[in-house]
Amino acid sequence: MRRRVGALLYVIGGALLLHTGTTYARGALARSDARAAWERAEAQRAVRESRLIDFGETAGNVALGAPVARLVVPSIGLDEIVVEGVGDAELNAGPGHLPGSVMPGDAGNAVISAHRDRHFSTLGGLQIGDTVYTETAEGRSSWIVTKRRVVGAGRPALFSSEEPVLTLTTCWPIRYVGTAPDRLIIEGKLIAGE
């Protein structure tokens, strides 16, 4: 009897491990693909190409899942390729640019979100005053972190702006058992763009 229960636990646990492992592996592959596409086409050309490709489901002019920017935060060792969209598939591949928000560097609020257990696992270490760099088809921008707050998952968190603003979001607490109830919102102000 005990061996049968053990075998049952084996099977259930194995299925869970297989599911999570497959999801993480798919995300790693998609992340690698996005980075390869970005580097191969040298940023600007990649973005222009992605805008011409029709994947069927699009958000504005940019195909969902297409690499649209590069996000670099030296202070926390973050260097990620941002893809368009914040659906499950996009967030599994990398930080997602929220459709409808502006591209980093443009006037307005550019929103980038990612999972706490993957691409933004170190975002909790980002402090006010740290520098963030973004690179898009339009050019490179430097940002300085000016705000850091935690809000409930369903609370208003995103607001439009006339000035260029970069907003990074992830789940909070970073270390939490289960689905995290809050969101970490970090805002940056543009200090230099080219």
Place this chain on the structure above:
Amino acid sequence: MRIPTLSFIVAALLAVPGASAQFTGLVTPPPRPAPPVEMIAEGGAVAADTTAAARMSDMKAWVDSAAVAVAAQAPQDTATPPPVVIETPAAEPAPQQEVTAFQEGAPAPDTATALPALLLLGAALVAGGAALRRR
């Protein structure tokens, strides 16, 4: 190496990345708000009034006079315990609505994921299964 032992080792290794997103040393609760100054002052007044009542000899006269006083100066009556204000807890936040595009005042995109918890649970089940089969 026996299969249960090997499974346990593999499960433990697989769970390491996910487990790191599950545990924290300390989750600090929000600071408890300090009691309002008015409540502290009224508490002191209640104690003083009670002491004064114990010294009175004619309790009936005191009760009658107190009743009149209460009726006339109900708002300023410090002998009456402050009303108990039951603070209803803030309503539970609504379930995260799906955010697919930027809107003014929208919540942050739903980045919550149960994958680390599932990974940890799976590793625990495999380890438990290995332990049961070993006996």
